[in-house]
Amino acid sequence: MSAVPPVAAPAAVSKAKPLLAATDIVQEYLQPDGKTLRVLDGVSLSFEAPSINMLLGASGCGKSTLLRMLGGVRPWNVKTPTSGRVEIDGVPCEGPHPDTVMVFQHYANRPDLTVWQNVMYPFSFAEWKRRVPEKEARERVDQMLQEVGLADKRDQYPSQLSGGQNQRVALARALVLRPKVLLMDEPFGALDAQTRSNMQSLLCKLHAAHPCVVVFVTHDVTEALLVGDRVIVLSSQPARIIEDIHIPLRQPRSADWLMSAEARQLHEQIVGHLRATGGRGNLRVTV
Numbered sequence: 001m002s003a004v005p006p007v008a009a010p011a012a013v014s015k016a017k018p019l020l021a022a023t024d025i026v027q028e029y030l031q032p033d034g035k036t037l038r039v040l041d042g043v044s045l046s047f048e049a050p051s052i053n054m055l056l057g058a059s060g061c062g063k064s065t066l067l068r069m070l071g072g073v074r075p076w077n078v079k080t081p082t083s084g085r086v087e088i089d090g091v092p093c094e095g096p097h098p099d100t101v102m103v104f105q106h107y108a109n110r111p112d113l114t115v116w117q118n119v120m121y122p123f124s125f126a127e128w129k130r131r132v133p134e135k136e137a138r139e140r141v142d143q144m145l146q147e148v149g150l151a152d153k154r155d156q157y158p159s160q161l162s163g164g165q166n167q168r169v170a171l172a173r174a175l176v177l178r179p180k181v182l183l184m185d186e187p188f189g190a191l192d193a194q195t196r197s198n199m200q201s202l203l204c205k206l207h208a209a210h211p212c213v214v215v216f217v218t219h220d221v222t223e224a225l226l227v228g229d230r231v232i233v234l235s236s237q238p239a240r241i242i243e244d245i246h247i248p249l250r251q252p253r254s255a256d257w258l259m260s261a262e263a264r265q266l267h268e269q270i271v272g273h274l275r276a277t278g279g280r281g282n283l284r285v286t287v
């Protein structure tokens with residue numbers, strides 16, 4: 001009998017840990033009537049490389065719940081997540097993480113601080129004092145204000161700024177920390193169309209200069225297509241992932257591209273999913 005030739009052992013495949021990963025996430029909330037509301041149902045997502053990832057879904061489906069969870073923000077009286085896990089760089093994320101920052105629609109600028117002081121503000125906390133020497137922090141703030149186009153407003157207060165300018169301050173305060181993960185909850189939702197478009201372009205520019213994983217909640221399909229490298233669509237409550245689209249064309253994407261056959265097909269696909277989920281209102285479709 002001839003000997004069976006030895007089979008070569010497969011080469012070890014080294015797989016980099018994702019920058020951010022959520023695995024089998026279930027979130028349930030106890031309702032005032034004693035019933036349990038399941039909001040997220042087995043959501044798994046992983047983000048390997050710097051990219052802008054848009055999260056779309058009907059109002060109330062659980063987008064903010066998922067986003068806050070990715071940032072380690074836990075409601076004080078609720079076990080979050082009910083089951084499943086979030087990891088940053090392969091390490092379980094149990095609470096707010098220094099490499100993760102959040103930007104909200106209501107930009108949370110301190111009214112008693114100037115623009116410069118607002119962007120410098122995170123460096124007043126012990127963790128950031130330890131991480132970044134004061135001289136470097138000041139240089140970073142000056143540089144960020146240049147990048148967001150607010151160098152000439154550095155001594156003004158938030159009440160003296162427009163909504164778009166205030167959101168630039170919030171974005172500068174987030175990116176000055178050079179985060180690995182930037183979580184954005186409808187950051188441009190309250191802005192007029194022109195300002196919103198300017199902010200979308202600015203975000204793409206800033207992201208190219210400061211690569212990180214951005215997870216961006218929006219109701220706006222056009223915004224998702226213009227800004228996102230990836231568009232993740234959630235079903236209505238309880239949320240599951242029903243579509244995960246990678247957009248190969250690099251930003252900045254033009255309004256002309258939105259009229260292309262490729263963009264129109266993607267738009268129809270996403271809107272179709274959102275409509276099929278029964279989208280309880282609040283779905284903005286702007287193409």
Ligand SMILES: Nc1ncnc2c1ncn2[C@@H]1O[C@H](COP(=O)(O)OP(=O)(O)OP(=O)(O)O)[C@@H](O)[C@H]1O
Nearest residue numbers: 029030039058059060061062063064065066075078
């Ligand atoms: N701490 C909590 N306790 C109880 N229920 C909660 C809590 N936080 C959120 N919920 C419920 O979870 C559901 C999802 O809320 P969430 O804010 O995550 O949705 P969303 O998709 O971001 O909504 P929207 O698009 O309207 O902002 C809602 O029904 C909400 O009432």
